[in-house]
Amino acid sequence: xxxxxxxxxxxxxxxxxxxxxxxxxxxxxxxxxxxxxxxxxxxxxxxxxxxxxxxxxxxxxxxxxxxxxxxxxxxxxxxxxxxxxxxxxxxxxxxxxxxxxxxxxxxxxxxxxxxxxxxxxxxxxxxxxxxxxxxxxxxxxxxxxxxxxxxxxxxxxxxxxxxxxxxxxxxxxxxxxxxxxxxxxxxxxxxxxxxxxxxxxxxxxxxxxxxxxxxxxxxxxxxxxxxxxxxxxxxxxxxxxxxxxxxxxxxxxxxxxxxxxxxxxxxxxxxxxxxxxxxxxxxxxxxxxxxxxxxxxxxxxxxxxxxxxxxxxxxxxxxxxxxxxxxxxxxxxxxxxxxxxxxxxxxxxxxxxxxxxxxxxxxxxxxxxxxxxxxxxxxxxxxxxxxxxxxxxxxxxxxxxxxxxxxxxxxxxxxxxxxxxxxxxxxxxxxxxxxxxxxx
Numbered sequence: 001x002x003x004x005x006x007x008x009x010x011x012x013x014x015x016x017x018x019x020x021x022x023x024x025x026x027x028x029x030x031x032x033x034x035x036x037x038x039x040x041x042x043x044x045x046x047x048x049x050x051x052x053x054x055x056x057x058x059x060x061x062x063x064x065x066x067x068x069x070x071x072x073x074x075x076x077x078x079x080x081x082x083x084x085x086x087x088x089x090x091x092x093x094x095x096x097x098x099x100x101x102x103x104x105x106x107x108x109x110x111x112x113x114x115x116x117x118x119x120x121x122x123x124x125x126x127x128x129x130x131x132x133x134x135x136x137x138x139x140x141x142x143x144x145x146x147x148x149x150x151x152x153x154x155x156x157x158x159x160x161x162x163x164x165x166x167x168x169x170x171x172x173x174x175x176x177x178x179x180x181x182x183x184x185x186x187x188x189x190x191x192x193x194x195x196x197x198x199x200x201x202x203x204x205x206x207x208x209x210x211x212x213x214x215x216x217x218x219x220x221x222x223x224x225x226x227x228x229x230x231x232x233x234x235x236x237x238x239x240x241x242x243x244x245x246x247x248x249x250x251x252x253x254x255x256x257x258x259x260x261x262x263x264x265x266x267x268x269x270x271x272x273x274x275x276x277x278x279x280x281x282x283x284x285x286x287x288x289x290x291x292x293x294x295x296x297x298x299x300x301x302x303x304x305x306x307x308x309x310x311x312x313x314x315x316x317x318x319x320x321x322x323x324x325x326x327x328x329x330x331x332x333x334x335x336x337x338x339x340x341x342x343x344x345x346x347x348x349x350x351x352x353x354x355x356x357x358x359x360x361x362x363x364x365x366x367x368x369x370x371x372x373x374x375x376x377x378x379x380x381x382x383x384x385x386x387x388x389x390x391x392x393x394x395x396x397x398x399x400x401x402x403x404x405x406x407x408x409x410x411x412x413x414x415x416x417x418x419x420x421x422x423x424x425x426x427x428x429x430x431x432x433x434x435x436x437x438x439x440x
Contacts, residue, residue: 003048004153006068010075011052011155018052018078019093019154019289023329026147030114031140032121040114049329050074053091054082062329092310094289096157100275102282104164108193109145117143117167120198124171127202132210136176139183144168150283158289166191166280169201175209182215184208189423191278208363211385215395217440218386224359225401225432226352226387229420232427234368236270236340238405241373243272243297243305244323245312246335254376254406255303262301265412267345270298272307274322274338281340281424287326287333295321301410309335341426345415352416352431354390360437361385361392362401376405400438408432 007020024046031039047064048071059082063074125141145167153159168189175182186205188196227235242253255263274292276282285291288310296304309324312335325336353361362384371378379402386393416429 003066003071004151004159007048007050007071007075008153008155010072011050014052014054014075014079016052016054016079016082017093017155018050019152019158021049021051021287021326021329022151023047024149025328028117028145030118030121030143032118032125033138033141035122035126037118045328047329048074049331050078051332052078052082053093054079056087056089056091057082057085058088058091059083059085060332090311090314092314093154093156094158094285094310097289097291099160099284099291101162101284102275102277104162104191104282106165106191106193109165109167110147112193117145120169120196124169124198124202127199128171128173128206131203131206132175134175134177134210134213135173135206136181137174139172139174141171142169144170152285152289154289160285160289162284164191164283167193167196169196169198171202171205173205173209175206175213177213179214182209182212184212189280191280212383212395212397215383215397217398218360218396218437220439221437222434223437224356225435226356226359226361227430227432228361228363228384229418229427229429230422231362231365232342232430233422233425234365235405235408236342236425236427238368238371238373238376238378239409240337240340242376243307243337244335245306245308245316245318248306249312249315252374254374255306258303259306261303263303263406264298264301264409266301267415268298268301268409268412269296269343270341271296271343272321272323272337272340276339279339279424280421281338283338286322286324288320288324290320290322290324292322292338307335307337309333311335337424339421339424339426341419341421342415342428342430344417344419344428347414347416349416349418349429352414352429353387355414355431356387356390359387360396360399360435361387365401371405376407378403378405398439402436402438408435
């Protein structure tokens, strides 16, 4: 509080408006190899970021030194930076408001001993190695957790704070037989320490790696496609850009002019929810101090909303959806997603397979970063399995799937009930009517 109040007083003394953001993060990382601890890393980072609006101009500076002299110096640097930038009429600060107080901290993550955390990684590694003699090596087996504090205040009178933590385990391994070698991974990230199941994560990675052995191509053509939740999440990473108001305003969104139109399949819905219980991106307010909320972006195929921060909302007379994201005190708030996901459907994974007469079950994609977020066009490498009459026939690799992201979700037939999050993005298994596959 003293640091924030000092910085705000200094901003006002400079005849400027602005905000002060203090964050503190504590990270623990444990890696094991061959039944032994290989590395244990602990790191703490804290600091203050100052964003000022001086005569309609933006300036920013930050420091990791928490002395009064350094805080005053940081404010002065931010003001000096503002003096050499162009004036912008859309700069805004959050007004004081009420906001929810979600429970984001699990005490068990804090109180669990280092030995317990190490044992999670060792158990995961051991379970994977014991799954099959075809598992030939563990590249990485690790446990991580992160604890954070946020404090934000501005010259409009807003003040807010929250803290939270989460934990994760991760494994990356290789399998091998006479047909060759394959790799696979699995991980779990959660706000609940008790939800970490190292045996399940180890088994999943090993099972994936062994199942991929002996993979080959399929003839080129058009196939039905089952998309694993991990693959669907990768595709959402491309689609999300089109829902950011900044891109819509700049004409860089394939959904520009589509608000209120049925663009996707009637079984496709999409949500961004900064208030989602136990969501990794859940917080009481965003990086500017605006309360977070649930925003329905697509409902039964119809585009319902875009995502706004204060700046983009001011540009078109809209209201911020609480989507100013900020990684730490070192960063300016930017427009982004929170918990971004396709809600679970009412179809079991088994039923989705039964509906697949001739298709490919895609479990991994390579090169999704090459997809064009403006046009929505993509052409990426893929691995998975050939499916015929509802049954998995054999593993597949060395194929390419191509198309347009809008068209792909326009051909969505059914949505599974197995919603799974990877970080702050989530999806169930999806069944697509048709996708172009380039194989042999």
